[in-house]
Every structure is written in structure tokens, then in C-alpha cells.
Amino acid sequence: MNSDLTLSSLRDKGHKITNVRKEVVGMFSQADKPLTAQELHKALKTIGLSVNKTTVYRELQFLTDQGYLVEVHLNPKETSYESTDLMHHHHLICETCGKIDNVTNCLAKELEEDVLKKKGFEIARRSLEFYGTCADCSKKS
Amino acid sequence: MNSDLTLSSLRDKGHKITNVRKEVVGMFSQADKPLTAQELHKALKTIGLSVNKTTVYRELQFLTDQGYLVEVHLNPKETSYESTDLMHHHHLICETCGKIDNVTNCLAKELEEDVLKKKGFEIARRSLEFYGTCADCSKKS
DNA sequence: ATTAATTCGCAAATGTCTTGCATATTGTAT
DNA sequence: ATACAATATGCAAGACATTTGCGAATTAAT
Ligand SMILES: [Mn+2]
Ligand SMILES: [Mn+2]
Ligand SMILES: [Zn+2]
Ligand SMILES: [Zn+2]
Numbered sequence: 001m002n003s004d005l006t007l008s009s010l011r012d013k014g015h016k017i018t019n020v021r022k023e024v025v026g027m028f029s030q031a032d033k034p035l036t037a038q039e040l041h042k043a044l045k046t047i048g049l050s051v052n053k054t055t056v057y058r059e060l061q062f063l064t065d066q067g068y069l070v071e072v073h074l075n076p077k078e079t080s081y082e083s084t085d086l087m088h089h090h091h092l093i094c095e096t097c098g099k100i101d102n103v104t105n106c107l108a109k110e111l112e113e114d115v116l117k118k119k120g121f122e123i124a125r126r127s128l129e130f131y132g133t134c135a136d137c138s139k140k141s
Numbered sequence: 142m143n144s145d146l147t148l149s150s151l152r153d154k155g156h157k158i159t160n161v162r163k164e165v166v167g168m169f170s171q172a173d174k175p176l177t178a179q180e181l182h183k184a185l186k187t188i189g190l191s192v193n194k195t196t197v198y199r200e201l202q203f204l205t206d207q208g209y210l211v212e213v214h215l216n217p218k219e220t221s222y223e224s225t226d227l228m229h230h231h232h233l234i235c236e237t238c239g240k241i242d243n244v245t246n247c248l249a250k251e252l253e254e255d256v257l258k259k260k261g262f263e264i265a266r267r268s269l270e271f272y273g274t275c276a277d278c279s280k281k282s
Numbered sequence: 283a284t285t286a287a288t289t290c291g292c293a294a295a296t297g298t299c300t301t302g303c304a305t306a307t308t309g310t311a312t
Numbered sequence: 313a314t315a316c317a318a319t320a321t322g323c324a325a326g327a328c329a330t331t332t333g334c335g336a337a338t339t340a341a342t
Binding site for chain 3: 015016018020021051052054055058059062076
């Protein structure tokens with residue numbers, strides 16, 4: 001548990017609880033994949049909370065600044081975000097259907113220590129994504 | 142050698158050799174880090190070849206389509222490119238000074254096979270970047 | 283109910299990247 | 313050298329994600 005993305009945590013830190021914040025926090029708690037500003041905006045509208053896109057951007061900025069979310073760059077078009085509460089994992093991105101799956105195994109620990117200490121480079125964070133074809137899409141071809 | 146980014150290779154494939162193409166190919170051959178459209182545009186201007194930014198974008202698109210370059214997404218702001226001729230490597234990105242270094246070691250292949258075959262996911266390409274503080278910047282702090 | 287701090291909506295601006303179209307350049311055939 | 317077809321280029325216009333300014337609305341505490 002990296003930061004505890006909950007309303008009570010936010011309240012404890014003295015942050016205001018707005019309708020948008022409430023819903024966004026809920027969505028990230030339940031999300032099984034990274035979410036973009038556009039996706040959130042649409043999802044909020046769907047549940048009847050019509051909010052301005054700017055507000056969504058500001059909320060993402062806020063939650064990221066507070067350490068509740070991290071940016072994930074899966075494509076060059078738009079930034080995705082996910083909760084920092086999530087267990088360490090990497091992404092499997094199907095380039096055919098777009099589905100995003102997770103790998104919870106960590107593939108890089110030895111590599112990090114071995115190679116990077118030699119360079120004197122202190123790793124703060126890593127980004128590892130696999131692009132390819134998911135099982136479902138493989139069958140269909 | 143993945144694709145041979147040279148003028149003769151381009152000629153052999155029937156592609157025209159323009160001044161811009163000549164210089165861009167040269168720049169990618171010598172580059173020790175991924176380059177962005179903006180960086181190329183500036184570099185071309187510096188050597189006295191004032192070309193429109195659109196042309197730079199189109200050249201990058203062209204060389205990527207032909208398999209000479211690959212996109213690298215180091216930050217959410219802009220896309221970088223590098224030659225596919227380069228030896229397999231990953232990036233060390235210093236978040237303090239912006240310097241980009243390479244790691245030529247690769248992830249344990251077995252791990253990829255082990256974990257991903259279980260998911261039935263066929264890996265086409267992987268993206269691995271480390272963000273942190275380089276040796277130089279560590280010393281200064 | 284007051285009030286201070288924060289958030290929201292709206293319009294405008296940024297910056298990257300793309301597209302349409304007319305013109306210029308390249309490589310090749312004559 | 314000339315003519316031609318294919319391709320590349322410049323310029324203007326657009327598409328879009330993301331940011332910013334600012335006044336109005338909302339939140340939480342007094
Ligand atoms: Mn994830
Ligand atoms: Mn590289
Ligand atoms: Zn798929
Ligand atoms: Zn540095």
C-alpha cells in the first residue's frame with residue numbers, strides 16, 4: 001500500500017471532498033487498467049456527473065501531486081494514470097484489440113542492481129511495457 | 142544490424158535522396174540518444190539547412206514506415222526516434238539533467254517466456270526505461 | 283451565517299503533430 | 313539535354329491533448 005487512495009485519507013490530509021473527487025477516487029480504486037482523462041470524463045458523464053474536462057485534468061494533477069496516482073505512458077497520444085496502491089506490476093498491451101493486462105512478476109530486479117550500480121545511476125522509477133498480441137487476438141488469426 | 146540506415150540502402154530501395162534525408166540519416170547514424178522532431182529541426186537549421194517543421198515530421202514518418210527508425214516514448218510531451226540499427230538496449234533517463242544513457246544488458250529472456258507464455262501473450266516489442274538520477278547529478282547533491 | 287481556501291466552468295492559449303494543396307525537386311526514360 | 317512521373321516541400325489550416333487566467337461556485341471550519 002503506497003499511499004492509500006481513499007476519501008478518509010484525503011480528509012485526514014485536509015483535502016476537500018467534492019463530487020468529482022469522490023467519483024474519480026472510486027474509479028481508480030476499482031480500475032483494472034490505467035485510465036486517461038478522456039475516459040474518466042466520459043465515465044463521469046455516464047454516471048450523471050457532467051464535469052468540465054479541465055476539472056478532470058486538474059483532479060488528475062492534484063491526485064498525482066499528492067502521490068495517489070502515477071502517470072503511465074502507454075501511447076504517445078495521451079497520458080494514463082493509475083493508483084499507486086497497486087501491487088508492483090508491468091503491462092501487457094495488445095496492439096490488436098487494445099486490451100491491457102498486468103504482469104505481477106518483476107523482471108528487472110537483478111538487472112537493476114547489477115548494471116545500474118555500475119553506472120552510478122540511482123533508479124527512482126521504471127517503466128516496462130510489453131506490446132504484442134493477446135491470447136484472444138492470436139486465436140482469431 | 143536491423144535495417145541498415147544508409148544512403149545506399151535507401152537508394153537501393155528506390156527512395157529519393159534529398160538534402161534533408163541525407164542529413165537526417167547522418168544525424169541518426171551518429172546519435173548517441175533518441176532524437177525528437179524539434180531537435181532535428183533545430184540541428185538542421187544549425188547546419189544551414191532551413192527546412193519546414195512539417196518536412197521533418199514527414200521524414201520521420203517515412204523512415205519509421207520503412208523500418209529505419211523506431212519511436213521511443215521517453216516523456217509525454219513529444220516522441221523521440223532512434224535507428225533500428227542500434228544494438229538492443231534500454232534507457233537511463235536522468236530526471237535532473239535530462240541526460241540519456243544506455244544499458245545494453247537485456248531482461249532475462251527466460252522470464253519473458255515463462256510469464257508471458259502462460260498468458261498466451263505474444264510479445265512483439267518491449268519498452269523499458271529507468272528514470273532517476275545519474276552519477277554526475279548524484280555527486281552534486 | 284461568515285469567511286478563507288479550494289475547486290469549477292469557460293474561454294483562450296500552448297504545443298505537438300497531421301492534412302490538403304499547390305509548387306519544387308529528384309531520378310529516369312527519351 | 314529534355315520531358316515526365318513520382319516524390320518531397322512549404323505554407324496554411326486543423327486536430328487534439330493539456331494548460332492557464334479569472335471570476336463564480338462550493339467546501340469546511342468558525
Ligand atoms: Mn497498471
Ligand atoms: Mn536508445
Ligand atoms: Zn487483443
Ligand atoms: Zn543527471
